[in-house]
Amino acid sequence: MTIFEKIIAREIPASIIYEDEQVISFLDIKPNNKGHALVVPKKVSLNALDADEETFAHMARMAQRVARALVTALGATGVNFVMNNGEDAGQEVPHAHLHVIPRFKDDGAFPTFRKLSYEDGEADALAEEIKRAIA
């Protein structure tokens, strides 16, 4: 049983902000900014890669509503959605979840992307490979 299943089962406490039949949302215990929330599907899956489409879609739907609430309640001037899928992507809790992180001007909460470059033709070749793999 993961820590998130224990929260869903009320075996351990959490600062819950939303719950319905399919998802629960609560504040991250170690927030990147105060108000940083998690949206967690109740149906168990490891991450986005094995979650069923409806579960994933509902998680995204509720993340949008949580994001709007962070703007209204906290005056956030931006919001990041982050989902770590797999240990190499930084996933620590093996239960699918979407981070909804309120942002404020110059808060320094995230590093920026690395902004690598492609060689000539490399991006198109890669796009072709990925296009063929989309199921």
Ligand code: AMP
């Ligand atoms: P990830 O690295 O995407 O797996 O993120 C897992 C997140 O869960 C981290 O940001 C943790 O701070 C958070 N977390 C772990 N335990 C708890 C807990 N008991 N209540 C709330 N958030 C938690």
